[in-house]
Amino acid sequence: xxxxxxxxxxxxxxxxxxxxxxxxxxxxxxxxxxxxxxxxxxxxxxxxxxxxxxxxxxxxxxxxxxxxxxxxxxxxxxxxxxxxxxxxxxxxxxxxxxxxxxxxxxxxxxxxxxxxxxxxxxxxxxxxxxxxxxxxxxxxxxxxxxxxxxxxxxxxxxxxxxxxxxxxxxxxxxxxxxxxxxxxxxxxxxxxxxxxxxxxxxxxxxxxxxxxxxxxxxxxxxxxxxxxxxx
Numbered sequence: 001x002x003x004x005x006x007x008x009x010x011x012x013x014x015x016x017x018x019x020x021x022x023x024x025x026x027x028x029x030x031x032x033x034x035x036x037x038x039x040x041x042x043x044x045x046x047x048x049x050x051x052x053x054x055x056x057x058x059x060x061x062x063x064x065x066x067x068x069x070x071x072x073x074x075x076x077x078x079x080x081x082x083x084x085x086x087x088x089x090x091x092x093x094x095x096x097x098x099x100x101x102x103x104x105x106x107x108x109x110x111x112x113x114x115x116x117x118x119x120x121x122x123x124x125x126x127x128x129x130x131x132x133x134x135x136x137x138x139x140x141x142x143x144x145x146x147x148x149x150x151x152x153x154x155x156x157x158x159x160x161x162x163x164x165x166x167x168x169x170x171x172x173x174x175x176x177x178x179x180x181x182x183x184x185x186x187x188x189x190x191x192x193x194x195x196x197x198x199x200x201x202x203x204x205x206x207x208x209x210x211x212x213x214x215x216x217x218x219x220x221x222x223x224x225x226x227x228x229x230x231x
Contacts, residue, residue: 008063012083015056019090022049047098048141052134053091060084
């Protein structure tokens with residue numbers, strides 16, 4: 001039976017607790033808003049811990065390979081291999097839920113494009129060195145999160161400025177529509193007045209023409225009468 005002071009078992013227990021912590025954080029994520037800085041920070045923390053878990057799993061595999069022959073029984077070795085395999089499967093499942101399908105290449109989880117051999121980073125490290133590496137990874141993740149937060153805030157300010165500009169344009173369009181409505185009403189009133197004036201003008205012309213016709217008839221009658229009298 002393995003001792004509680006066994007370095008491999010100690011590292012495995014810490015890794016197992018970390019995996020449980022990640023599972024709890026994933027469950028809590030469902031109660032957060034679907035968007036916003038809060039869920040972004042929470043998601044980034046989960047991804048960061050998954051990355052740390054990947055480092056610990058590599059350490060476990062390395063420690064398991066360095067166990068001196070015959071220091072443990074074959075049955076114990078197979079048991080540890082199975083324990084490590086189950087923990088890896090759990091970690092891969094959690095990573096896949098965050099689109100981290102290539103969990104073996106943890107540099108993808110960290111957002112790095114290079115494909116370094118991470119096994120070589122932990123192969124010669126003791127527990128203290130692994131903790132130092134984990135802290136470095138956490139620092140890099142924190143810096144990335146700060147840059148992401150700055151970008152989000154900058155985008156938010158731009159969105160607010162655009163919103164203010166759109167609000168201003170909306171008010172200008174509303175004012176323009178009001179002016180158009182007033183001008184249209186005035187134009188309709190002018191058109192009605194012109195129609196009335198036109199009717200009046202037509203009526204005045206008819207009366208004038210009738211009067212001129214009567215005067216012409218009278219003059220013609222007088223001329224005829226004078227001609228008849230002269231004859």
